[in-house]
Amino acid sequence: MIGAFFISGGAMADRYVWRDGCFRDRATGEPMTVPDGPLAIPQMTPVMPEYTSPIDGRTITTRHERREDLKRNNCVEAGDFKSPTGGKIRNKAFAAKRGLQVSEEFR
Numbered sequence: 001m002i003g004a005f006f007i008s009g010g011a012m013a014d015r016y017v018w019r020d021g022c023f024r025d026r027a028t029g030e031p032m033t034v035p036d037g038p039l040a041i042p043q044m045t046p047v048m049p050e051y052t053s054p055i056d057g058r059t060i061t062t063r064h065e066r067r068e069d070l071k072r073n074n075c076v077e078a079g080d081f082k083s084p085t086g087g088k089i090r091n092k093a094f095a096a097k098r099g100l101q102v103s104e105e106f107r
Helices: 063-072 092-097
Strands: 004-007 014-019 022-025
Touching: none
Parallel strands: none
Antiparallel strands: 004 014, 014 022
8 A cells, every 4th residue: 555545525534555557445345436526635644754742752753642742742833823913024133144134124
C-alpha cells in the first residue's frame, strides 16, 4: 500500500488504498468507481516530520498529537496571529538594522 485517501460524500468518508495498480475500497477491495459529474481528485497528506515539543519535551509524530499538545499547553499556532501593523514597519531602529524603511504613515 502506497497511500490512502478519503472521498467525502455522505455521513462517512469512503477510504481507498492504492493496490494492484488502481485505487480500491479499503474494506471490500473493489476498484474505485468514477462518479458522474465533477471528478474529485485524491489528495495525499504528507507525513509530518517527528519533533520534540518545545513546551513539554514530548515527542510529536502526528498532526493529532500536535493539536493535542497545543491544546494541553494552552497554545496556538504562531501563524494564527495577525500583525498589529498589518505588515507595515513603524520602528525606526528595527528598519535601520535590516536596511528597510519605516512605512509612510509612521514617519
